Amino acid sequence: MQLNKKFGLIRKGDTVLDVGCAPGGWMQVAREIVGESGYVLGVDLQNIPPFEESNVEALQADITRNDILTTIKERKEVFDVVISDISPNISGIWDVDHFRSVELSEKALGLAVELLRSRGNFLVKVFQGEGTQDFFAKVKAHFSYTKVSSPEASRKSSAEVYIIGKHFV
Numbered sequence: 001m002q003l004n005k006k007f008g009l010i011r012k013g014d015t016v017l018d019v020g021c022a023p024g025g026w027m028q029v030a031r032e033i034v035g036e037s038g039y040v041l042g043v044d045l046q047n048i049p050p051f052e053e054s055n056v057e058a059l060q061a062d063i064t065r066n067d068i069l070t071t072i073k074e075r076k077e078v079f080d081v082v083i084s085d086i087s088p089n090i091s092g093i094w095d096v097d098h099f100r101s102v103e104l105s106e107k108a109l110g111l112a113v114e115l116l117r118s119r120g121n122f123l124v125k126v127f128q129g130e131g132t133q134d135f136f137a138k139v140k141a142h143f144s145y146t147k148v149s150s151p152e153a154s155r156k157s158s159a160e161v162y163i164i165g166k167h168f169v
């Protein structure tokens with residue numbers, strides 16, 4: 001919500017893809033913003049019980065699978081916004097977790113590149129580390145405005161950063 005206030009990523013009526021969405025916190029926030037005229041689709045390895053609202057759906061799927069694009073496109077071909085809070089199983093070894101987080105975030109970027117409309121927006125949370133700059137460069141290649149942000153709502157000691165890409169080109 002804070003990031004959205006600051007960067008205006010999601011708007012009323014938007015279609016939003018939420019990558020790594022369980023248990024559904026970001027989906028709820030996205031639904032509040034898009035309202036009744038928008039649509040929110042979440043994807044996660046975990047099952048999420050159906051939502052009351054008809055314009056919010058969750059798919060239980062692995063985003064690293066080759067058929068993921070087809071599965072998503074069966075629901076919606078094009079999205080205004082892709083958000084990702086995808087996170088690996090934590091091993092406790094920071095470098096390992098960081099690189100897995102970057103790997104998954106690259107998959108989320110790949111989905112964004114395939115599914116976003118022109119000038120669409122992207123937000124991804126990634127564990128900070130050695131690979132962050134390279135990943136940021138990959139995001140930069142696809143968006144006309146990019147930013148790395150640490151919102152106030154995240155813990156001070158948190159080593160997660162939010163990468164924002166606006167205006168997909």
Ligand SMILES: C[S@@+](CC[C@H](N)C(=O)[O-])C[C@H]1O[C@@H](n2cnc3c(N)ncnc32)[C@H](O)[C@@H]1O
Binds near residue numbers: 019022023024025086
């Ligand atoms: C931090 S949680 C997301 C929390 C969510 N944003 C919320 O507000 O409720 C990260 C999620 O990424 C999912 N995940 C990890 N690897 C995945 C994969 N390969 N495909 C789909 N989801 C994955 C995990 O199952 C987990 O639910």
